[in-house]
Amino acid sequence: MVPRLSLSNQRKIQKERRKGKGRNETARSLHVSVNTVTKYTNTLIVDERPGWMNRKGQSQLYTGKTLKKVQIEIKNKTYSSAIQLKKALKLPGSDRSFQRFLKANKIGLHKHRRVPPFQPHHIQNRYNFAKETISKGFLPELCLFDDEKTVRGRGPDKYYRSLREENTPQPESKSRAHPITVGIWGCVGVGFKSKLFVTDGTIDGATYTDAVINGLSKAKMDPPLDTRVLLSDNAGWHKKRDEMPRIERAKIKQKFLPPLSSDLNPIEHVWALLSSKLYENCAIYDTVDSLRKAVIKAWNSIPQESIDNLVLSYGDRLLECYSREGKMTKYWKDRAG
Known part of the structure; x- marks a missing residue:
């Protein structure tokens, strides 16, 4: 049975509840049971002054x-x-x-929500990465950036185009569910653009490793591959224990960007350029072969000068990330279009 409390103790319960405390917290602070708090939470308390009731409902907590x-x-x-x-x-x-x-x-x-829900450790990791990279010194000319994405037969997809131009027709919003898809992988650097790797299935650890080795080990680039560093994101298939030794044996130096750092990877903007060319005039591809040919054509049509400018912006991206103490930079908004 719930004990009968004095008026002063009842007021204490309601005072704590009006502050927003829960029943368990109130019961612990006043050394009473939870059932007692429940009973006297909404009980009318008549003060010594007639006609005055000391009651304040929970709905009046936020006005x-x-x-x-x-x-x-x-x-x-x-x-x-x-x-x-x-x-x-x-x-x-x-x-x-x-x-x-x-x-x-x-x-x-x-x-x-305009940006991903960053946690404190994500921000700290980005800040530490930018600080360490800047302190050690780096040359964007010696950096390679790779990534993979899924391309659909009808846009828009995640990075399909930048709609800053006026009077640009937009594809249908329902087209994201188009069944025709291909997976692609590419790598860019100053003065370098790899051959586009295209597959009908999803890209897993083995497929990714094959694409990296075939796309970089035999490619001609200046400066050569052994003086460059490949920067990749934190996707799980990039760090497969069974596949990473193959990349090391191919003499490819690989380094990983911190989690949730797409704004630090210039190839995300290259994907936006590719998608703008692929879905130009709201083009639709109803077969895998037509989509494959169109993707390769759009990739080859991206001028090397545009890629060089994006890769050289890596230094500005790191500086802004460092100045903002690891928080999201303006390149995220520009990348998302």
């Missing part, structure tokens, strides 16, 4: 002014969670009550 503050803060900044937003506004109450408040007002933070 209309709070809602306006939340809307303004979301509009000006980007938040990945309700807890992060609540801390930024220094609001009272529990995290759960604030989440209910956002749900009741139909506010979804994921709709306003």
Whole structure:
């Protein structure tokens, strides 16, 4: 049975609950049971002064002014969670009550997210990588950047084009589900563009290793391959234990960018150039052979001067990442089009 508490203890329970504390937390702080807190949370407490009731419902914890503050803060900044937003506004109450408040007002933070949900360790890894690379000194002319992607028979895909030009017709939004797809791999550097590797299936560890060895070991480049460094992202198939010795035996020096660092990889912009040429005039490819030929043609049509400019921007990317202490750079927005 729930014990009967004095008016002062009942007020203490309701005072703690109005602050937004949960039932368990309130019970621990006041040394009472959870059932007692549940009973007296919404109990009307009549004070000595007649007609005055010391009751404040949970719905009054966040008012209309709070809602306006939340809307303004979301509009000006980007938040990945309700807890992060609540801390930024220094609001009272529990995290759960604030989440209910956002749900009741139909506010979804994921709709306003412009960048990936970075965690502190991701930011620190990016900052350390940029700091170490800049301190040791590097030459973008000796860097090679590779990546792979899936190309669909009808755009748009993730990096299909930059729609900054006016009056540019946009492909249908439903085309992402087009069944005709191919996987491609490419590598770029200053004065170098590898042959495009195209496969009908998905690119796994063995396929990726074959593409790297065939695309780089026999390629002619100046400076030569043994003086260059291949920079790849952190995809799982890039680090297969069974396949990495093959890359080492081919005398290819490989280094990995930190996680969530697509803005540091210039080849992402090369994919955007390829897709803009591939889906020009809303082109549609209904067979694998036609898509394969079109992808190779679009890759070969990318001027080497444009690739050189993108690769040489690697230094600016690192400097901006270092100056922003590992946070997302402007190259992410430019890359996404």
